[in-house]
Each structure stands twice: as structure tokens, then as C-alpha cells.
Amino acid sequence: MNRLILIKYGELSTKKGNRNYFINTLYNNLKYKLSSYNVKIDKDRARMTIHFSDTDLDDIKEIVGNTFGIHSYHVAYVCSSSADDIKETLLNIVRSIDFDTFKIETKRSNKSFPIHSQDFNRVLGGLLLKNIDNIKVDVHNPNLWIKVEIRDKETYIYYDSFAGKGGYPIGTQAKGMLMLSGGIDSPVAGFLTMKRGVKFDAVYFEAIPHTSLDAREKVISLCRKLASYTDCINLHIVNFTPIQEEIYKYCRDEYVITIMRRMMYRIMDLLCKKYDGKIIINGESIGQVASQTLTSMSVINEVTCVPVIRPVACMDKLEIMKIARDIDTYETSILPYEDCCTVFVPKHPVINPKLSVAKVEEEKFDFESLIKEAVDNLNTIKIFENDSENYNDLL
Ligand code: ATP
Ligand code: MG
Numbered sequence: 001m002n003r004l005i006l007i008k009y010g011e012l013s014t015k016k017g018n019r020n021y022f023i024n025t026l027y028n029n030l031k032y033k034l035s036s037y038n039v040k041i042d043k044d045r046a047r048m049t050i051h052f053s054d055t056d057l058d059d060i061k062e063i064v065g066n067t068f069g070i071h072s073y074h075v076a077y078v079c080s081s082s083a084d085d086i087k088e089t090l091l092n093i094v095r096s097i098d099f100d101t102f103k104i105e106t107k108r109s110n111k112s113f114p115i116h117s118q119d120f121n122r123v124l125g126g127l128l129l130k131n132i133d134n135i136k137v138d139v140h141n142p143n144l145w146i147k148v149e150i151r152d153k154e155t156y157i158y159y160d161s162f163a164g165k166g167g168y169p170i171g172t173q174a175k176g177m178l179m180l181s182g183g184i185d186s187p188v189a190g191f192l193t194m195k196r197g198v199k200f201d202a203v204y205f206e207a208i209p210h211t212s213l214d215a216r217e218k219v220i221s222l223c224r225k226l227a228s229y230t231d232c233i234n235l236h237i238v239n240f241t242p243i244q245e246e247i248y249k250y251c252r253d254e255y256v257i258t259i260m261r262r263m264m265y266r267i268m269d270l271l272c273k274k275y276d277g278k279i280i281i282n283g284e285s286i287g288q289v290a291s292q293t294l295t296s297m298s299v300i301n302e303v304t305c306v307p308v309i310r311p312v313a314c315m316d317k318l319e320i321m322k323i324a325r326d327i328d329t330y331e332t333s334i335l336p337y338e339d340c341c342t343v344f345v346p347k348h349p350v351i352n353p354k355l356s357v358a359k360v361e362e363e364k365f366d367f368e369s370l371i372k373e374a375v376d377n378l379n380t381i382k383i384f385e386n387d388s389e390n391y392n393d394l395l
Helices: 019-033 054-065 083-095 117-131 185-195 213-227 241-250 253-275 294-301 317-326 355-362 367-376
Strands: 003-009 040-043 047-051 070-080 101-108 144-150 154-158 162-166 175-179 199-206 233-239 279-281 379-383
Touching: 003 019, 003 054, 003 154, 019 040, 019 047, 019 054, 054 070, 054 162, 070 083, 083 117, 083 144, 083 154, 101 117, 117 144, 175 185, 175 253, 185 199, 185 213, 185 279, 185 317, 199 213, 199 253, 213 233, 213 379, 233 253, 233 367, 241 253, 241 367, 253 279, 253 294, 253 355, 253 367, 294 355
Parallel strands: 101 144, 175 199, 175 279, 199 233
Antiparallel strands: 003 047, 003 070, 040 047, 070 154, 070 162, 144 154, 233 379
16 A cells, blocks of 8 residues: 655744745755655645655654654555545555554545545444444544545545654754763753754864863764754864863962853854854753852853853753653763863862952963964864764864
């Protein structure tokens, strides 16, 4: 029997004037992701369909299930919109299913179809009762809930439903810049931002030799996981060592993290200008560590006017960890390699830093030229989901 995947749109279906822009972006994203398969994708304002080869169904379901902008999808059987053909197809479908109660729900967008939906439900229900033993109708809690959509040229019959990822298609918003460390929080922040349609470049600050190549490899692996939701991700690797060493040499111990983070934000500000990023995204969560108290955040944030989006700001660590497990970044994130924020952590980092003190401390070294050097000399690599290149000799 002929089948297709029937896609129902997510939140984009609430769009009015620019709905086509969202649908076209979803269409292009799916087309890119499915480019190595023999598929035909069609779209209209209410749904999308994908004709596929049977052997590819599992792969295609996985790709569709990981594409933002989709509320749900179904594997539907296709037949002509003649009553006889619908009846025959329905019987063929249900004969291979084990069930004892059922419900049939017909929708008729083809108003020239001669039988009303309610009446046709009864016709189809009667057909099943007559041909299959030991089944009965249950309209409230059926084992098998069959949907029949009668359209102009063809009819779709389906009984399964798979949840999509929801959100908006990636690329429907302007671009962002994600601060991606090797931890648990920032990949989750990246995932949640992609879900709102944002495409981003990732930025990783490393401090070799204080941090290792393994730590870099970990960030690259996380980037690959995130790339599975989009086409590819540009990862900018910033050499943070000279800045970090100056901070430790000149600044008060309890302010080193505050100042380090102000330097990162300054670099992010410049990278937003350089790569046309409209927002900075990071994995800060209110109160999680000393640098994420609201006082700390405001002192750190003071160096930039670019909006900072913190998707996990109001989540518990356990909630963040659950998402990390769901998107399969957790196991990579907990690998024990030092990040530049975790090497030389002071014994008592300031919890309520003062802006005036931070400013005095950072004036003790020439950070402007170091920041410029870091931005001028960064390395950018394009990360694809399935690439396995080794980037150890990058710097
Ligand atoms: P994570 O689990 O994401 O590492 P965290 O709880 O360890 O977060 P911090 O180390 O204070 O918290 O970092 C807060 C956020 O700052 C991170 O989520 C990330 O977005 C960004 N960040 C921290 N270190 C780096 C880094 N080395 N490179 C890029 N971004 C970083
Ligand atoms: Mg971290």
C-alpha cells in the first residue's frame, strides 16, 4: 500500500500574514535534511507531506522528529477519494492490527464527496464490525483510533501519531551567538534557542595549556550533537590564555571570575558585530554559582548592550539535566575535562561584586589590546553532525 508522512505544523500555524515564510523555511530545512533520500515533499498552508521509499521510513521519521516547527506527524496510507477505494484500503490496514475497540473519525475537505463525515463514520464502522471478529466501537477510549481525511484527489488514512519537536523552523529568526562551554547548561541553552527558530554560531573560550585538547574535543562533540538539529554550526575557538593569565597576575583573587566573564562578554560583543549576531546566548542559571547571582550578572552584563538570552535562567539543575539527557548531550557534558572557568577557581569568589571594584581591577592590565588580539586570531571551524575530523592541530 502507498504511504506518506503527514506533517502538522507547530506554533507557526498561529502565524497569519507571514505564515508562508515559516512554512517555506520548514520546507527548505526538511529538504536539506532529507537531501540524500529519495523523497518528494509537498506543502500547503495547513500541512506538509513527504512521499518516501519504504526502506527509508525509520531514518526519515527520526529526521522529521528532530526538526523544529513540527507539532506532530503521522504515517498515512494513501488511496483515491472514492468511497470503495477508501473502504478497501481501510480493511487492508486494520487486518494487520491487533485491537478490540475502535473509533473512526472522518474529515472531509473534499465537499463534493457524496457522504457526510458522520454518516461515513458509520459506514466504515459497520464495514469493520461485519468483517472482523470480536471488535466493538468505543468512542471514548478506543485501542485503535483511525483518522480518515478525504481530500480532493486522495484520501489519507492513519492511526498512529508521533510528537514533533514543536517550536519554529530554524532560520526564521535573526542569528545569535552561543557561548558554548563543555558543561551541561550551555548545550541545553543552545537547543532551546534553536527551538525558537534561532540559528547561531557557537563560541568556545579555551585556555591551553591550562585546558586540554580533550576539553576542545568535548565542545566539538557537543556542537555536532546540536548540529543534528540544523545544517551546520560555525564554531569559533577563542584563545583566552593571555587574558586569563593577566587576570590572575593582576586582579584581586575574589574578582577574577567576575572579570574573566566581563572579558568574555566584551569578546562576545565584538563577535556579534563581526558575524552579525543579534543576541548572545548562554547557559547561565540564576543563583547556580557565584558568577550567576543577579548582582554578578548585572555587573558582568554591564559591558555589552547586546541582548543576552539565558534560556535556562529559571530552571533547576535537575530540569536542565533532564533536557540534556533527552538531547543526548549529558554523557558528553559530564566528561571530566577542565573548562577555563573551572581552572584556578578562587576559594571565595565574590557573590555580590561591585561594579566600581571590577572596573578598578580590570584597569590594572591592557585588556583592550588583548581582546582585539583574541578576536583577530580566533579559529573558526564548520561543524556538521556526521563529520569526524580531528581539530587538534588548530592553534
Ligand atoms: P555550563 O554547564 O554550560 O558549563 P556552568 O554552570 O558551568 O555552565 P559557568 O562556567 O559559570 O556555568 O558558565 C556560564 C555560562 O557561560 C555557560 O553556560 C556558557 O554559556 C558560558 N561559558 C562558560 N565558560 C565558557 C567557555 N569556556 N566558552 C564559552 N562559553 C562559556
Ligand atoms: Mg562551565
